[in-house]
Amino acid sequence: MASSAAFFVFSVLVALHLCCCHGQANAAGSTSDVTAIYSLGDSITDTGNLIKEAPPGMFETIKHLPYGITFGYPTGRCSDGLLMIDFLAQDLGLPFLNPYLGKNKSFDHGVNFAVAGATAMDPADQFNGRFFMPFAANSLKVQLRWFKDFMKSSFGTDEDIRKRLQSSLVLIGEIGGNDYNYALFGRNVSEVEKLIPGVVRTIVDAAKEVLDMGANRVIIPGNFPIGCIPTYLTTKGSSEPSDYDSMGCLKELNLFAAKHNARLQRAIADELRPSYPAASIAYADYFNSFLTLLNTADELGFDASSVRKACCGAGAGEYNYDWRRMCGAEGTAACAEPEKYVSWDGIHMTQAAYRAMSRLVYHGRYLQPQVLNLEEAP
Ligand SMILES: *[C@@H]1O[C@H](CO)[C@@H](O)[C@H](O)[C@H]1NC(C)=O
Numbered sequence: 106m107a108s109s110a111a112f113f114v115f116s117v118l119v120a121l122h123l124c125c126c127h128g129q130a131n132a133a134g135s136t137s138d139v140t141a142i143y144s145l146g147d148s149i150t151d152t153g154n155l156i157k158e159a160p161p162g163m164f165e166t167i168k169h170l171p172y173g174i175t176f177g178y179p180t181g182r183c184s185d186g187l188l189m190i191d192f193l194a195q196d197l198g199l200p201f202l203n204p205y206l207g208k209n210k211s212f213d214h215g216v217n218f219a220v221a222g223a224t225a226m227d228p229a230d231q232f233n234g235r236f237f238m239p240f241a242a243n244s245l246k247v248q249l250r251w252f253k254d255f256m257k258s259s260f261g262t263d264e265d266i267r268k269r270l271q272s273s274l275v276l277i278g279e280i281g282g283n284d285y286n287y288a289l290f291g292r293n294v295s296e297v298e299k300l301i302p303g304v305v306r307t308i309v310d311a312a313k314e315v316l317d318m319g320a321n322r323v324i325i326p327g328n329f330p331i332g333c334i335p336t337y338l339t340t341k342g343s344s345e346p347s348d349y350d351s352m353g354c355l356k357e358l359n360l361f362a363a364k365h366n367a368r369l370q371r372a373i374a375d376e377l378r379p380s381y382p383a384a385s386i387a388y389a390d391y392f393n394s395f396l397t398l399l400n401t402a403d404e405l406g407f408d409a410s411s412v413r414k415a416c417c418g419a420g421a422g423e424y425n426y427d428w429r430r431m432c433g434a435e436g437t438a439a440c441a442e443p444e445k446y447v448s449w450d451g452i453h454m455t456q457a458a459y460r461a462m463s464r465l466v467y468h469g470r471y472l473q474p475q476v477l478n479l480e481e482a483p
């Protein structure tokens with residue numbers, strides 16, 4: 106296959122990083138004063154924006170079952186059911202966040218601006234615009250503009266916006282994962298590492314704008330250990346055993362994600378917190394919480410032998426992942442028990458994994474510092 110065509114297909118599937126579900130009761134004992142959540146990000150948090158925006162034919166798969174199968178119907182979430190943001194909203198006693206592009210929806214308790222496939226940086230800034238990113242139109246900058254427009258039209262004056270944000274939580278990310286996903290296709294890790302400073306700068310600058318508007322509680326998640334997910338295990342697999350760590354993950358890619366995370370954490374500590382001493386600014390450690398999930402999969406109720414296997418895909422290979430036949434395409438099928446799997450479609454997680462992640466992060470030690478008053482996870 107011509108490499109441009111291959112890249113196009115790869116982009117479709119990664120844009121699925123581009124790419125649900127009913128709830129349980131609020132966490133007992135949560136005494137939250139958060140009355141609204143505003144969220145910027147990509148498919149890890151998109152609750153329905155991309156499917157409103159994608160032209161017919163695009164991203165068909167996420168519009169149909171088995172996406173949403175655990176929820177009962179497809180919602181535009183890139184999972185079988187709910188996402189971390191949904192569990193977070195529930196645990197804070199809030200309704201699920203409606204997507205900004207959804208028509209006639211209530212935004213009384215916040216808005217979700219996240220769009221599957223979104224990058225942190227504008228495409229033009231990536232590799233000096235020489236890099237083709239067909240599904241990255243809703244970069245963090247675009248989402249930030251939506252956020253500002255929304256706040257202005259809803260609350261009017263800067264002072265009213267400030268007041269509103271004082272009782273809100275702003276989530277910036279996970280974002281940046283797609284910048285790397287797109288770039289890693291056809292480039293080696295050392296080349297893609299050159300993007301890290303620009304991606305982190307973009308995230309930190311977005312956080313500053315939100316803090317300048319008056320946000321006083323901001324959570325900024327890092328990237329996942331991408332060397333552990335089926336898409337990379339398949340597309341960047343190696344015949345050299347020493348390229349894998351003891352958990353069967355690709356060392357180089359995890360190291361790469363860790364470098365992004367280290368730089369992001371440094372910027373939060375050295376730049377954001379000193380400039381905004383009155384605000385609570387937390388780093389959400391998706392990297393180590395995900396490794397903990399993998400390491401304790403058994404006790405968390407997952408099938409420990411399937412933690413690196415996609416629930417939904419085409420059954421070739423040990424990761425059940427084939428980028429030419431992604432979940433939802435002809436010839437693919439979802440597993441019978443998604444709640445036993447960590448990976449839903451080889452890129453995104455199952456509702457069960459997102460629930461476990463939200464407990465590990467928002468109720469536990471992976472939110473640094475712990476800025477929510479949610480009960481400790483058992
Ligand atoms: C929009 O929402 C309002 C209030 O919830 C409702 O009364 C109205 O029927 C809705 N309109 C459409 C077109 O769904």
Ligand SMILES: *[C@@H]1O[C@H](CO)[C@@H](O)[C@H](O)[C@H]1NC(C)=O
Pocket residue numbers: 293295296
């Ligand atoms: C990565 O790719 C660049 C550009 O093609 C090349 O110069 C460099 O040697 C490669 N590095 C590794 C570690 O393969």
